[in-house]
Amino acid sequence: MTFSGLGRPFKICHMTWTTMRITGVSKPRWRKAATAPGCRFLCVTPADPPLTGERYRVSRLPFSRVTAQDLNFFQQELPGRVVTDEEDLKSHNIDWLRTVRGNSKVLLRPQNTHEVSEILRYCNERNLAVTPQGGNTGLVGGSVPVFDEILISTALMDQVISFDDVSGALVCQAGCVLETLNQYLEGQGYTMPLDLGAKGSCHIGGNLATNAGGLRLLRYGSLRGTVLGLEAVLPDGSILNCLNSLRKDNTGYDLKQLFIGSEGTLGVITSVSILCPRKPSAVNVALLGCESFDRVLQVFTLCRDHLxxxxxxxxxxxxSCMKLVQKHLHLNNPLPANAFYVLIETSGSSTQHDEEKLNDFLVSAMDAGLTASGTVATDQSKIKSIWALRERITEALAHDGYVYKYDLSMPVDKLYALVEETRARLGSTAKTVVGYGHLGDGNLHLNVTAESHTDTVLAALEPFVYEWTAQHRGSISAEHGLGFKKKDHIYYSKSREAVQLMQKIKYMLDPKGIMNPYKTIPTADQ
Incomplete structure (x- = not known):
C-alpha cells in the first residue's frame, strides 16, 4: 500500500489524519489538529456530603476526645501551626470526590520528623486517633477522618534533602508535591518515575502510602521497585530510619515495603529515597481512534512489538469519556468520533530513532486497518492538550453527578467486558457508565455517574463489580488502595490467612489502633 504524496516512513508532525476507504485502500487525508490547554483537575460540588459515620452507619471506636489540655500541648510543640477553625478545617474533612466527610476539630502541621514523633508519642499515650493527610487527592476515603480523628498534615514537610546526580537517587520529605519534585529534577536532567493526573496537588508521601501506579508504570515500574528507602514514625513515636539510597541492600527484611501501600495505618512516612530516571530528550504522543475494544488490544500488541x-x-x-470531557470541560477532540481512543507515549534519547520507530508502528497499524484516525504531537503544548483528554476524565465525571468509582486490575482481554455488563445491568438508573485506564498494566477505571448517591444504584454495583472481578482473577484495587470505602471488600482479592497476617502486623505496630482507624484492614476477621 502506498500513501498519496508520502513516502515511508511518513514524517511525524502536528497533524491529524483520517482514513477513507476507497476500493479497499486507506488513503490519508491531512488536516491541522486543534489544541486545548492542559490543566490539573479540580473538583467542585456545591453541597457537602453527609457525615461518613451517618451515611455508612459506622460506630466510633472508644478513642479519647481532644481536650483543652491536648490543644495546649500541640500549640506548645507547633506554635502557629495548629488549626482549629471550623471553616479552615472544612476542606481537610472532605475527600476530593466529596463523597465522605469527617468531623476533625484539629489539624496539625509539623515541619520535620521530630515533631511528628512527638505528636504520635503523645497521641498514643492519650489514645487519640490520628489521620495522616498529604494532598488529600485520594479516591477511596483514606485521607480524611471518619469521625474526629486528629489530622496530621505533611504540607510543610516539603524540602528536598539531597540529590545524587550520578545515581539519580533523590531524598526528600514526604510533603513534597509530585509536580514540584519533577520540576526540580528536570533542572538536573532527571524526571520522577511517577506521573499522576493529580501531580499538582498530591504529596510523594501519600503516593507511597497508597502505592500509586500512575500513567507511566509501563515504562518505569511500580513504586515498590523505584523506592530505595524511607523514614517513618511509628504509632508510639519511635522513628524507623530505612532511608537507604543504595540500589542493592540484601540485609534482613525489606521493611520499607510494609509502609508502601499501608495507607497510613502503620505509621507516618516522613521522608523518601527514590530512584529517578534520566529525563527523556525525545517525547512523542499519538492519539488514535479505534472501532472496537478488540482493535484496541490488537493495537497494544502491535505497539509493544514495534516500540x-x-x-x-x-x-x-x-x-463516553470523550463526550464527558467535551461536554463539561469544553476540550477539543482532534479526531472524528470513535468507539475507543488510544493514547500512546514514547520517550527516549534519540529523536530520529524514536520517530522512525513510531512512524513504522503507525504505518503498520493503518495498513492492518486497526485505526481509522489519529494525531501525533511532539511539541509540549500539543502533547499537553492530548494528555488533558485522558488526565481530566476524572474531573469531567465529577461534573456529571455523584460518581461511583472502581479501580480494578484483571487480564487485559476482560477489561472492557465488565464495563459493558455494568452498563447493561444499570440501564437507565445511571447517567453514564465509562471505562478507561492503563491498558499496559491491566488497570481499568470503571466509573458510574448518577444524579445522587442512592442505595439502589449501590446495591446494583456492589458486590456485583467485586464478584465479577474476583471471578476473572482480578484485584478490586489496582492503585487507589482500599481506604475506607473498600476495606470490607478485601476478601475478594486476599485470602483470610493473608488478611489475618495483616491484622497481626497492624496490632504489633499499632496495638491501640490509633493510626488511620476504620481504613484498609478489617479490625477483626469476618
Whole structure:
C-alpha cells in the first residue's frame, strides 16, 4: 500500500489524519489538529456530603476526645501551626470526590520528623486517633477522618534533602508535591518515575502510602521497585530510619515495603529515597481512534512489538469519556468520533530513532486497518492538550453527578467486558457508565455517574463489580488502595490467612489502633 504524496516512513508532525476507504485502500487525508490547554483537575460540588459515620452507619471506636489540655500541648510543640477553625478545617474533612466527610476539630502541621514523633508519642499515650493527610487527592476515603480523628498534615514537610546526580537517587520529605519534585529534577536532567493526573496537588508521601501506579508504570515500574528507602514514625513515636539510597541492600527484611501501600495505618512516612530516571530528550504522543475494544488490544500488541523500550504509556478510554470531557470541560477532540481512543507515549534519547520507530508502528497499524484516525504531537503544548483528554476524565465525571468509582486490575482481554455488563445491568438508573485506564498494566477505571448517591444504584454495583472481578482473577484495587470505602471488600482479592497476617502486623505496630482507624484492614476477621 502506498500513501498519496508520502513516502515511508511518513514524517511525524502536528497533524491529524483520517482514513477513507476507497476500493479497499486507506488513503490519508491531512488536516491541522486543534489544541486545548492542559490543566490539573479540580473538583467542585456545591453541597457537602453527609457525615461518613451517618451515611455508612459506622460506630466510633472508644478513642479519647481532644481536650483543652491536648490543644495546649500541640500549640506548645507547633506554635502557629495548629488549626482549629471550623471553616479552615472544612476542606481537610472532605475527600476530593466529596463523597465522605469527617468531623476533625484539629489539624496539625509539623515541619520535620521530630515533631511528628512527638505528636504520635503523645497521641498514643492519650489514645487519640490520628489521620495522616498529604494532598488529600485520594479516591477511596483514606485521607480524611471518619469521625474526629486528629489530622496530621505533611504540607510543610516539603524540602528536598539531597540529590545524587550520578545515581539519580533523590531524598526528600514526604510533603513534597509530585509536580514540584519533577520540576526540580528536570533542572538536573532527571524526571520522577511517577506521573499522576493529580501531580499538582498530591504529596510523594501519600503516593507511597497508597502505592500509586500512575500513567507511566509501563515504562518505569511500580513504586515498590523505584523506592530505595524511607523514614517513618511509628504509632508510639519511635522513628524507623530505612532511608537507604543504595540500589542493592540484601540485609534482613525489606521493611520499607510494609509502609508502601499501608495507607497510613502503620505509621507516618516522613521522608523518601527514590530512584529517578534520566529525563527523556525525545517525547512523542499519538492519539488514535479505534472501532472496537478488540482493535484496541490488537493495537497494544502491535505497539509493544514495534516500540519496545521507548514505549512509556499506553492509555485507553471509551467514547463516553470523550463526550464527558467535551461536554463539561469544553476540550477539543482532534479526531472524528470513535468507539475507543488510544493514547500512546514514547520517550527516549534519540529523536530520529524514536520517530522512525513510531512512524513504522503507525504505518503498520493503518495498513492492518486497526485505526481509522489519529494525531501525533511532539511539541509540549500539543502533547499537553492530548494528555488533558485522558488526565481530566476524572474531573469531567465529577461534573456529571455523584460518581461511583472502581479501580480494578484483571487480564487485559476482560477489561472492557465488565464495563459493558455494568452498563447493561444499570440501564437507565445511571447517567453514564465509562471505562478507561492503563491498558499496559491491566488497570481499568470503571466509573458510574448518577444524579445522587442512592442505595439502589449501590446495591446494583456492589458486590456485583467485586464478584465479577474476583471471578476473572482480578484485584478490586489496582492503585487507589482500599481506604475506607473498600476495606470490607478485601476478601475478594486476599485470602483470610493473608488478611489475618495483616491484622497481626497492624496490632504489633499499632496495638491501640490509633493510626488511620476504620481504613484498609478489617479490625477483626469476618
Amino acid at each position: 519496545g523500550e521507548i514505549l512509556s504509556a499506553f492509555e485507553f478510554f471509551d467514547a
